[in-house]
Amino acid sequence: MQCPQKVRHFLGAFFMDKKKRHSFEFKLACVKQMDEHYRSAKSLGEELGITYSLLETWYSIYKHHGSAGLLPRKGKRIFSPTFKLSVLRAIREESLSLKEARVRFDLSSDAHIINWQKRLDEFGPAGLEPRTKGRRPMTKKANQQIKRKVRKSNKPLSREEELLQENEYLRAENALLKKLQALAQEENKRKP
Numbered sequence: 276m277q278c279p280q281k282v283r284h285f286l287g288a289f290f291m292d293k294k295k296r297h298s299f300e301f302k303l304a305c306v307k308q309m310d311e312h313y314r315s316a317k318s319l320g321e322e323l324g325i326t327y328s329l330l331e332t333w334y335s336i337y338k339h340h341g342s343a344g345l346l347p348r349k350g351k352r353i354f355s356p357t358f359k360l361s362v363l364r365a366i367r368e369e370s371l372s373l374k375e376a377r378v379r380f381d382l383s384s385d386a387h388i389i390n391w392q393k394r395l396d397e398f399g400p401a402g403l404e405p406r407t408k409g410r411r412p413m414t415k416k417a418n419q420q421i422k423r424k425v426r427k428s429n430k431p432l433s434r435e436e437e438l439l440q441e442n443e444y445l446r447a448e449n450a451l452l453k454k455l456q457a458l459a460q461e462e463n464k465r466k467p
Contacts, residue, residue, distance in 0.1 A: 305330055306337040334377045348383060356403040358392045 285303050307321060309330065320327035336344040366388070373385040382388065394402035432440065
């Protein structure tokens with residue numbers, strides 16, 4: 276006995292992968308079955324246990340881009356600000372739905388378009404520029420505090436240079452211990 280689609284969908288959220296991947300061959304077979312046998316996405320979806328909206332999306336991608344549109348994407352795509360603006364302009368001028376725009380411009384998700392619109396509303400056209408990711412580089416001042424003197428030669432150190440190096444090490448160790456002691460005192464003050 277097969278459980279109803281609503282139950283499968285509900286349980287799928289807990290027990291299945293978050294995003295189930297379907298093969299190119301499977302997608303193509305579904306689309307061709309809808310095309311050749313005039314089957315509705317709803318009836319085929321119920322038979323296969325897939326949401327009809329997903330089947331409709333595959334079908335519209337197939338109609339617009341051919342079988343190549345159903346191939347899995349490789350790598351992350353980066354969109355230029357002019358492309359993003361053209362998508363948003365087409366939606367506004369031609370009254371396209373998110374799904375229609377996604378299919379026409381071969382986008383993987385409606386979320387791209389929604390995020391672009393939010394960024395355009397909030398920051399203007401500059402908000403569509405690619406954003407840098409990761410941690411910002413350290414400032415010059417912070418870099419100077421961390422950098423140590425680099426030895427220029429492999430010759431053995433003189434006694435004076437050894438003492439200077441040891442002195443530098445002991446100062447750094449002393450500063451670290453002072454900071455740890457201050458943190459420990461602060462922590463003790465917080466505890467009742």
